Amino acid sequence: MSCGQSCRSLGSLLLLLGGNLAVLVKIHENSINGTEGQSVLLRVSYRYHSDPQYPVKIVWDSGNMQDNLVTCSVLKCSLGAGGVPGICSAQIFYHPTYRNRIKLFPENGSLLLSDLRPSDSGVYSVTFQVSHQTFHINLTVHEEHHSTTEHPRESFLSHYYIIGICSSVCLLLLFLLFCCIRHRGAARQQQKRIIKQQQVSSVEESHMESTVVMDMATIYTRVGDSLEQSRQRPTPEVVYTSLSSPGPPQQDTGLYHLLV
Known part of the structure; x- marks a missing residue:
């Protein structure tokens, strides 16, 4: 192998290693739990180990679908x-099924899923x-x-509303009870007044009856007394007697009537 060929092979190897080490990726959590209806962030971060070679392509996939979730x-x-990306310009393509529920952050590669579903x-x-x-x-x-996902403020407000409603109902019941007791008291007072009036009327009527009886008895007594007195009074009797008046003996003597 010539020197030129060896140099070219070494250069290709260094370029390959440099390309593999150009971006250092970190996954913060391997397993994440989410709640239905809530959001969850799949946290990822990366930094450039050397001068970046653009474009840098980031692809998210899901085991539930065949196509790419985000590109x-x-x-x-x-x-x-340390080569940490700041503000980035990027082109992002979302799968239509998740278009309104996912968002990718090109500065760190993290993926946000909203409105989670069991699927x-x-x-x-x-x-x-x-x-x-x-x-x-x-x-x-x-x-x-x-019971566990209810917001504390919403829970407090709901409890406050319940307490307010219960208090209002209790006050209304107390007011109705007071009105009922007051009505019964007024009815009893009215009944007592009627009874007293009836008693007074009865006493007056009995007094009048006794007065009438007494008057009649008095009348009868007076009439009886009068009759008795009239009966006890002796009837006048006519007594005949002869009276002689002193005078000359030659005057006549006669009979005179004396009413006793």
């Missing part, structure tokens, strides 16, 4: 310390085609539990 071509990025559970893989590196993340979507 992203990073056209250019501003690099920070979203499965293995997701991301491939950086510059370095031909593929990484896998297992996603498990759990069914929603209202």
Whole structure:
């Protein structure tokens, strides 16, 4: 083998190694749990080990479908310390089935899934085609539990509304009870007044009856007394007697009537 051929082979090997080490990829979690109806982030990050060779192609796939889930071509990025991408310009293509539920961030390659469904559970893989590196993340979507997923503020407000409604109902019942007791008290007072009036009327009627009886008895007594007195009074008797008046003996003597 000539020197020229050896140099060309070594250069090709270095170029291949440089291409493989041009992008360093990191997966933060191999397994992630999500909740139905919520969102989850499949976290990935990468940095350039050397001068980047654009475009950098990032592809996300799902074990539940045959076509690519997301295809992203990073056209250019501003690099920070350690070759970490800053602001990037990219072309992103989403699968129509997930168009409204997924979003890819070209600055780090992470994938956001929203409005999770149980059918979203499965293995997701991301491939950086510059370095031909593929990484896998297992996603498990759990069914929603209202008791555990309820927002604290919403729970507080719901409890507050329940307490307010119960308090209003209790106040209404107390008001109705007060009105009922007051109505019964007024009815009893009215009944007592009627009874007292009836008693007073009865006393007055009995007094009048006794007065009438007494008056009649008095009348009868007076009439009886009068009759008795009239009966006890002696009837006048006519007594005949002869009276002589002193005078000359030649005058006539006669009979005179004396009523006793």
